[in-house]
Amino acid sequence: MTGDSLPIVKRMLGFFYTVDYDEVVAAEVEDEPPPATLPTMSPLQLHARVFALADKYDVAHFSVFAHAKYCARLRDFWDPVESLRSVPDVYETTPSSIRPHRDEAARCARIRSEKTLERDDVERFYEDVGATAGGL
16 A cells, blocks of 8 residues: 555545544644645545545445545535535546546536636636646
8 A cells, every 4th residue: 555645544444444434634644744825635535535545446335435425525515615626636536437526526516616606716726627627
């Protein structure tokens, strides 16, 4: 597991014992604390990265669980900036043939973008992420 994120690996190992994982990420660091200007990992980013690790190691029940948590977070705690910040993790951490997170992120962006793009901060993130992810 060399090269894998320690906080994400800890989630996977915890899942094997408890069939769940902790979503709190603000206090965690991998090696050093992030600079004050960088945001901490959001719950959606965490779920996307956990999903990618589960896919990498072919742990099907873990990937299904992480995907369900990702979808529940999108559905129940909609924050357009958090959602858009998770898109690079969704698109860059799994092969293009693995569609669940990509489809869900794109679906939510399309459904909710009309109302949320009125905010300047959301519009800026949407344009940046759209360019990075090849368009939503």
